[in-house]
Amino acid sequence: MFKYIVRRILNLIPVLLIISILIFGIIKMAPGDPLSTRLDPTSTAEQRAAEREKLGLNDPVPLQYWKWLTKSIRGDFGESTMYRRPVKDVVPKFIWNTFLLNVVVYIIAFLISIPIGIVCAVKQYSKTDNFWTVFSIIGISMPSFFFGLLLIYFFSVKQNWFPINGMVTPGKNAVGWARVTDILHHMVLPAIVLTIGSMASLVRYTRTSMLEVINQDYIRTARSKGLKEKVVIYKHAFRNALIPIVTIIGFTIPGLFSGAVILETVFVWPGIGNVMMESITARDYNMMMALNMFFALLTLLGNLLADIGYALVDPRIKVD
């Protein structure tokens, strides 16, 4: 097992290298550069040309890539042209904010959705099942900005239950426990929107996966030898139904860190989603590269975790 993990991690290196070449190439192929979105007629054409030279935008693309690569390996991701500060100074805070919100959302979503999915599978086509089916469809199809605005209108503007947006109360400068509760208070509405969105698909996954298992022969055998229904479902069926769910958990690792642009806009949540979008519009190459590589790495690690997870829950899979 240990050998397997080491081998997989070593494999990541060439994969990441190829990904970085692809991303760099694609980013550079897009027309425009950081200066083309910042039109400033107080500067002269010569000054702008000098700035391009300073940013190394006139170098051949392979050379630019080489410069980026050699620096990044040493942990220097360059300066963001959009923020005029080193990428590694700007980004962590936004990623942390996104992570904070997503962790809460995923934990709640998993805790609620998996039991619901099981119940729906066990009582297939019952009223409960139908209710959650409808709920899932609504949850998946409701645009998050609309749902978000509705929540804000009813629970913040009409009823003064929650702050209308932001992550902390401006000017309150709370510290310690007060800050935690302040953030939690601000988190409720965006968390509801995100939870319902991700619950919907999780419920469907669990239900399907559970149904597949329930209809297997060994479940019938378990029932026929007189085991209690509870034992059948939670001990025999559920463990096997978990296998596909492990895949989903693997995929959620990068999801934990990736922001939701629209939600961040509606709730003014200072996450990474909008930064990512803005970096594309502003052609902030260093920022785009750093973020994309970060997400690529997370995705690869997520896959690795899922594979390890398989080995743990499914004795048929041997990794060596």
Place this chain on the structure above:
Amino acid sequence: MKRKLSLILSLVLVLTLVMTGCGKSEEPKPANGGDEKTEESAGDANNPAKGRDGAEDTLVIGTHETKGEFLPGYYSETYDGYVVDLVFDGLITNDKEGNPIPLAAKDWEVSDDHLTYTFNLRDDIKFSDGEPLTAEDVEFTYTFICDPNYDGPRTSAVADLEGYEEYNKGDAEKVSGIEVIDDHTIAFKFTKALSTNIWNFGHGIMPKHVYEFEKGDIDAIKAKMTEPMGSGPFIFEKYEPKQYVEFKANEDYFLGSPKFSKLILKFTNVETQFSELEKGTVDIQLSVAAKGENKEILDGMDFVNIVEYPENSYGYIGFNMRDPRLADKRVRQALTYGFNRDQFAEVYYQGFAQTCNVPISQVSWAYTDEINEYKYDPDKAMKLLDEAGWKVGKDGIREKDGKKLEFVWSTHTDSKYVETMIPMLKSDWEKIGVKVEADIMEFAALSEKVYEKQEFDLYNMAWSLSVDPDAYEIFHSSQDQKGGYNSVGFKNEENDKLLEQGREEFDQEKRAEIYKKWSQVINEELPYMFLTQANRWDVANKRVKNFETSPFQDIQDRDVILNIELE
């Protein structure tokens, strides 16, 4: 310094934010909420902002988010500019009419050859750590922009100073054009006598003892980018990226203490600004898009006032004059006569905008209305095209010498402004025998196509208007080069001569005469089809007293912010 560089505000902002502004989302809540509010509230008693915690001495201003570029030498967007201007004082600022007036300087003298500016500083200014502001600080502020490693957007403020090259490219230890005479006197010597040079002195003065650095060590200054410290009316307290900036009043401010003790710039967007106003979590919301649908929402809140004035920016369609079809002035005029701009302004802004015909603000001393208004007149347009030899062909499109009046209009995505204009322009021009197709691309792509490659027939963008009417960098023929802003290839001797004269003349009345003539040339030649100049709305809760912004005086202006009183 917002003044000279006010043209800055890149189109990304003007277009995607202001103009597309409200189109993007439905605003289900305020629209409904507004109606109900009218019935239940009688104004003052229900003013939600009054019940906010600590509201009596805290002003919350809703604005677009800042990037955290809080240094006079570095910020590039208006919003970061608010923070910079609240924290730092420039030597000069401007009054309501756009004239330079003293701020940190008591007064200044300009030498007879107009090359040397000598500033006498006030001796009662202290930075917020108690240290006095002296000529050394001013010297430092300008020297750091001359640094060889400086990579911010303010180079043009110092590039014409004597000794700039020697310091920037060579190993000079000082910029010879910056001379400290005594603690409170400093002289600047330029290599060119331009009347626009005065605007280089709006630049916020940074305390040398806080930011001090060795020549070349620009990173030491940038490291302090998000913790600005200056002498301004507000003291920077806290910056929460993408959320808000917090200040406290500088009670020892040399023009008098602000009349409230705390100021918060809270970041809002078109999705959130109305609920913020309605809930009273912001007291002032800057730059609400002036449109009929927004008016309805605001009318529903009887505890807010709208301060309305013409925005300092205009939209335009640029004609590529390298194209022989568009090189003919009559064609450009015909295309302008042939588009019902008033109707567009009515449809898009519901009347809260004017069509514009010259690139000078209507409130400027340089503005003239002795110009052609190009009122919609398809007959005149057709007559002009006939005169120019363009005859209607079989397919209804005019042609001449085998060429057709058929254009590709390069434009950008994410803009309701553009989306509204496309069908209107198409159908209006079709009536005069001109065909146009819109080619929509992302803004950065458009910008490259227009400025770097100069490959287009027509394109549209917007410019902000500066306090000074000078537009040399946009319209002078020397700027018709790859990467230059005269991307339409406008070459006109009269225009060049007037733009040069305008910068070289120091007497304002004579300058006004020059810009009047220049306006008439631009208005006749039409390198651009000028489109609209929208209104700007700053919406304030009624508890905010004496709040009055105007085209040249935004919220951070001393005349505006120091006057505000809270109820």
